[in-house]
Amino acid sequence: MILESIHGAEDIKRLSLSEQKTLAKELRRFILEKTSMHGGHLASNLGVVELTIALFHSLNLPQDKLVWDVGHQCYTHKILSGRKDDFDGLRQLGGISGFPKREESPYDCFNTGHSSTSISAALGIAQARDILGGKETVVAVIGDGALTGGMAYEALNNASKMKKNFIIILNDNEMSIAKNVGGISTYLNGIRSHENYTHFKENFAAGLSRVPILGPSLVDRLKNTKNSIKQLFVRGMFFENMGITYLGPVDGHDIKALETVLQEAKRVDHAVLIHVVTKKGKGYVPAEQSPSHYHGVSPFHLSTGKDKAESTGLSYTKIFSQTMVEEGRKNRNIVAITAAMPDGTGLDAFEKAFPRRFFDVGIAEAHGVTSAAGMASMGLKPVMAVYSSFLQRGFDQLVHDVCLQKLPVVFAVDRAGLVGADGETHQGIFDLSYLRLMPNMTVMAPKNARELQEMLRFALAFSGPICLRYPRGEAYQGFSEQQEEILLGKAEILKKGEGTALLALGSMVSTGAHIAEKMEKKGYNLTLVNARFAKPIDTEILDRLVEEGHHSIITLEENVRNGGFGEAVLEYMNACHPEIRVETVALPDAYVEHGSVSALREILGIDSDNIIRKMQEKGIFKD
Template identity: 55%
Template sequence: MLERINTPNDIKKFSLAELEDLSKEIRSFLIEQISKTGGHLASNLGVVELTIALHYVFDSPTDKIIWDVGHQSYVHKILTGRRNLFDRLRKFGGLSGFPKRNESVHDIFETGHSSTSISAALGIAKSRDLNNEKYSVISVIGDGALTGGMAFEALNDAGRSKTNLIVILNHNEMSISKNVGSLSLYLSKLRTDPNYFKLKRDLENILNLVPPIGKSIHKSIEKIKDSIKQLFVPGMFFEEMGFTYLGPIDGHDIDSLIDVLKRAKKMEGPIFIHVITKKGKGYVFAEENPDKFHSAAPFNIITGEFKKKNYDTYSDVFGKTLTDLATKNDKIVAITAAMPDGTGLSYFAKKFPNRFYDVGIAEQHAATFAAGMAINGYKPYFAVYSTFLQRAFDQVIHDICIQNLPVVLAIDRAGLVGEDGETHQGVFDVSFLRMIPNMTIMAPKDANEFVEMIKLSSMMQGPCAIRYPKGNAGDYDAKRKVSFKLGKAEVIQEGSNVAIFALGRMVNVAINAIDKLQKNSVNPYLVNLRFAKPLDVETILEISKKVDYIFTVEDNVMVGGVGSAILELLSDNKIYKKFYRFGFPDKFIEHGDVDSLFKKYRLDSDSLAEKIIELVIS
């Protein structure tokens, strides 16, 4: 059947049985493809029927479907003519794993970070009304994404707006890990108690039988109705917020889904549809371990096994080291915004469940929550992906740094993350943290240094950030002591005439360029900066005075990065040398494997050496 689908119109004449067959075919296709490429399998398996029903009932792209986070948009991509591109899903130059407007007219709004879809949908709906146009606008949001503050801000605004808008909650009780929070408990209550739904219908029928006798009596009856509803009716929270609540609906029953979507399409005002799904549906290993198949590496379909990982990632090193430190320091607490596994904090959570906090997809709250704990004498570590820390920019300034609180930002996935692309590359943190007073920023060149940085951070009296990359941390010995001091760089190699100042992961890129440089008679000083703030002013100035050429290397955007910081320092000290910055340009970095991207942006060792040779020799 898939062969016959090139646009959503192609499914509109299908019978229910054909739609059900189609859902099976799509599931097999997803499992087959993602087992080879990797990708967000479990979330997509969970929305197969919902996506089919949406495209069956609505007319995309006239009707606008907006996917929150967008990691579950693969089925939508299959139905909108992109099936043949799945061999290159998330590969360099291939199909994106998220909605992209330049990929298809059916991708209405670009996403990647969570909890934005209701705001975007409301904006589109409001502007549609200003234009006197008629079409449906639908936001599809997961229960995990619904824990994000923006989603509440948007519900709050949309509910009183009376605007025609449909919000579909895809409720599977999972974020990446088990979903958390009181709203999640409330939703689960609605999901698991079938009496609620029946009671709602019965109650409404009974209450509607009460005849409106006289204006004031009518008012009193309405009040009584409201109080009774308040006590018993499911979805009352959403109803009270101004939405018409429909549900809960079995999200794997296409017939019911089509029915409810058709009803919603005809209704006025904001509608909230509560759809119950199973994350990983239809693939036993993903159903049993939805977290492992959330952002899955390639796997064996028959056994459900991933290639064995025989190394520690930086996240593992972080999780293990912090757990170690916390055994000796009972003030250490750990915070995540819905990423306990990705950040390595699951080690900590297992050993210290009472000192571990998963606050949901709520980075802003997490940062200020950390500040609150610090006020009371605790030492909070907020472990967060670089890209998601962007959400908490003001909280870092206003709640942590102004009060100079000893919160540690453990910034995972700093620099390129690769396959997730523009929305996820962690290439801005040095720039946006560097300008904040009181902030210290470190970046390790390897795991041994990383362990020292974590230890140092546990003793710091003010805010600090450690940024480290995704992936293999290489060999390390947690017990090996690295000579290390706050604000001091490491001079790896003495040289003449040329200096290279490199930060974090890029130090090794520079080390690997040395051979080629020396073969071409370029003998540089090589400095591992370790600190992007405060800079090691003494070492940088001393070496800079001795050379004619200065190169800085970082895996951050060049705008405002550590290269800019050194340039400012030299200028302030009236040292004017030939200066060249290696880093990411002033553009968003697309998806692809990290090696290809480093090559494209000429940040691999060969490109580095070639450029330096070109500038110094010619």
């Protein structure tokens, strides 16, 4: 196998074109085998195999710099840069990340994980290169989907000012910006990237202005005529008019064509964009037919494409999805918004039921938040469903456009808490902290499946900004028969005890139940409270716990400690009941690596056994 002989970029450079094509087949087979065993991002990685080979062949890596947008398509990049033997640990605790990480390899020059960032990062690297006198070629790879993010256009605007080579690759996986016009496009692209034409373009105005008979006004008219003609024939004029040379479209699975255009692009002395057309899921029929379904996969059977492990219960996302459709039938003012994730957030069902009331804003969370605010200002009831780690991208819009105006927007925050294998960039462990600090925001979290439904109905009837956060995965069914009416800022007591009270929020209610059950066997009768609201917290129930003789309160949350639910409780208790001991169980002030959720909870000390051990060490629980 050719793949066995590849340990870095220099090994790629020695391969003939036919050997590179064979390598592409071997890479696809390898990626399919590993993701079928361990899960991961499949369709996007299958789509960029040839592009990655061409980049490794054409660039001088790792001296040259290559930044992948989002980064979930970096598997071939990692394999070709010497990490093939690490793929059995891909996305697993202690193993390699599914995204580029600087600490992993010199080939990973910039950490990525969120969308629309690569041009900005690579532009900064190129600007640093120029200041420091470097000669590196700098390349940003960005997908067509990521171009829906405003940050990409901010970066393009600045890239147009570059006076030295800077390459942007638009990886268009069959969502082309414009139609292929055939031979004229190829011909013009070749002329425009040729250094003789580049020199001609640079000297065009200067040459005309030296002819006395013409004069400045005629020079301008000739230049405008030239640009008008180009707009008739040349694709990519959007980029051209910004001052960025456009090359393409190029077949993203034709290695020779890719290497040719990369060499042409390296000769351009300013920003240049190469439009590459690829097929997501290339080489695996199920992924080609349903690239969205095979974007991120759990372990699956290669022969059929079906998951190896069937879910035994409904997920929180599915319950949210079903409830949205039910409520949408009752209220025509309910509208749904997603940022390019209708399937992941469960809004695909709402889209099918009410297509006119569904809005996919693309990878543009900030725009999604403000557009929701606009809808709310006109009397609609917008629900924006978004992953916790992606809602961060709309922070200013939450503060300025929603909360300042007290607009009744519902934020359904999915994947709140630890999410597992996607690692630092995707863990939803900050939302309680950043949402709690916003005036006029209400934040709640359900204890189980049934409460998610009731909280969504409460949120839809609420008159201000409100956030409903829930975790990834199967919904907890415990305490389904215990369901007090949901009232603003009110908690509920699930189990009455004495001495020590567990005050648990959302996903940590089940952990609190396990702690109470285990400690009961040791002679402790703990009180278990479902907090329900992280803002406002239920101060009345805190007062009652004190009146009933509780001497200790333990808060439980799946969020960082700083600014979280526990700190809100601690602040109140220190001010009003300083004699009561409060212990906050939360995540540390750190980014959390990739691994299974259960393993991460144990390492971070928020599983029931570790919490009991900590409380024993602190003297609250005694053997």
